Amino acid sequence: MTSTSAHDVALEAVALSKTYASDGQDVAAVRDVDLQVGHGDLMAVMGPSGCGKSTLLHLLGGLARPTTGRALVDGVDLASMSDRELAEVRRTKVGFVFQAFNLVPVLTAAENVALPALIAGRSRAWAEARANELLGAVGLRDRHAQRPKQLSGGEQQRVAIARALVMEPSVLLADEPTGNLDSRTGRDIVQLLLELNQRGQTVVLVTHDVKVAGVAGRLVVMRDGQVQERSRPDAPAAGTPDTIDRLVDIDDAADLPW
Numbered sequence: 630m631t632s633t634s635a636h637d638v639a640l641e642a643v644a645l646s647k648t649y650a651s652d653g654q655d656v657a658a659v660r661d662v663d664l665q666v667g668h669g670d671l672m673a674v675m676g677p678s679g680c681g682k683s684t685l686l687h688l689l690g691g692l693a694r695p696t697t698g699r700a701l702v703d704g705v706d707l708a709s710m711s712d713r714e715l716a717e718v719r720r721t722k723v724g725f726v727f728q729a730f731n732l733v734p735v736l737t738a739a740e741n742v743a744l745p746a747l748i749a750g751r752s753r754a755w756a757e758a759r760a761n762e763l764l765g766a767v768g769l770r771d772r773h774a775q776r777p778k779q780l781s782g783g784e785q786q787r788v789a790i791a792r793a794l795v796m797e798p799s800v801l802l803a804d805e806p807t808g809n810l811d812s813r814t815g816r817d818i819v820q821l822l823l824e825l826n827q828r829g830q831t832v833v834l835v836t837h838d839v840k841v842a843g844v845a846g847r848l849v850v851m852r853d854g855q856v857q858e859r860s861r862p863d864a865p866a867a868g869t870p871d872t873i874d875r876l877v878d879i880d881d882a883a884d885l886p887w
C-alpha cells in the first residue's frame with residue numbers, strides 16, 4: 630500500500646509538469662502531478678488516450694526531463710543530474726517495458742536479457758548467470774538460445790520483462806505491456822507482473838484493461854495531464870491467488886472494488 634516514510638519511497642513526483650511545443654501550440658501533457666510510489670507497491674495508471682500516461686512514466690523513469698517540477702528515484706532528484714548521470718539511472722534504477730517488445734533481433738533471448746548488464750559494465754559471467762536466472766523466473770528457461778522471431782509475442786514480452794529486471798531496478802515501469810498481445814497471453818503477462826510484485830518488485834503499470842487495474846493495490850486515473858488517485862484500504866497483497874482470480878471476475882469498470 631501507499632508508503633510514506635522517506636526511504637520507503639521508490640518514485641516521487643513533486644509538482645511535475647511537462648509541456649510540449651507542437652506546431653506552435655503548447656500541449657500540457659502532464660500538469661502539476663504530486664505522486665509517491667512506495668517500495669513494493671503495485672500501481673495501475675489508467676485514463677483516456679492522450680491524457681499523459683506515457684509522458685508521466687517517461688518523466689518518472691528519467692526518459693524525459695520535466696518542464697517544471699521534480700522526479701525522484703529512491704529519493705534522488707533526477708533534475709540535478711547530467712545527461713550521463715541520468716543515463717546511469719535509466720540503466721540501473723528503473724526498468725522499462727513497452728507495448729512493443731524492442732528486442733534485438735540478431736541476439737538470443739539470453740543475450741537480449743544480458744545486454745543492459747554488459748552495457749552497465751558487469752562481467753560477462755555475471756550477466757549470463759543473471760540472464761539465465763531471470764529467464765527461469767519468467768518461465769523461459771528452455772528458450773534462452775532462441776532469437777526473438779522464434780518466440781511468440783508473449784514469450785518476447787517475457788524476455789523484455791527479464792531484460793528490464795537485469796540490473797535489479799528499484800521500479801519496473803510498464804507502459805501497456807499487454808497492448809500487442811491477445812487477451813489470454815496478456816493475462817499471463819499480467820500474472821507474471823503480479824508474481825514479480827509478490828516477490829517484492831515495485832511495479833507501475835499503464836493499462837486500458839479494467840481487469841488489470843482491479844488487481845492493483847493503487848489506481849491512478851489521469852485526465853488531461855492530472856492525476857486522481859483511488860486506493861483501496863482493503864487491497865489484498867498483489868499476486869495472491871485471490872487477486873489473480875479477480876482477473877477473471879472483473880468484467881467492466883462497474884465491478885471495480887473502489
Ligand SMILES: Nc1ncnc2c1ncn2[C@@H]1O[C@H](COP(=O)(O)OP(=O)(O)OP(=O)(O)O)[C@@H](O)[C@H]1O
Pocket residue numbers: 649650651656657658676677678679680681682683684685
Ligand atoms: N513528443 C511530443 N511532442 C508533442 N506532443 C506530444 C509528444 N508526446 C506526447 N505529446 C502529447 O502529449 C499528450 C500526452 O501524450 P501521452 O503519450 O503521454 O498520452 P497517453 O496517455 O500515453 O496516450 P495513449 O493511451 O494513447 O498511449 C498528448 O496530447 C500527445 O499528443
Ligand SMILES: [Mg+2]
Pocket residue numbers: 682683684804
Ligand atoms: Mg501512452
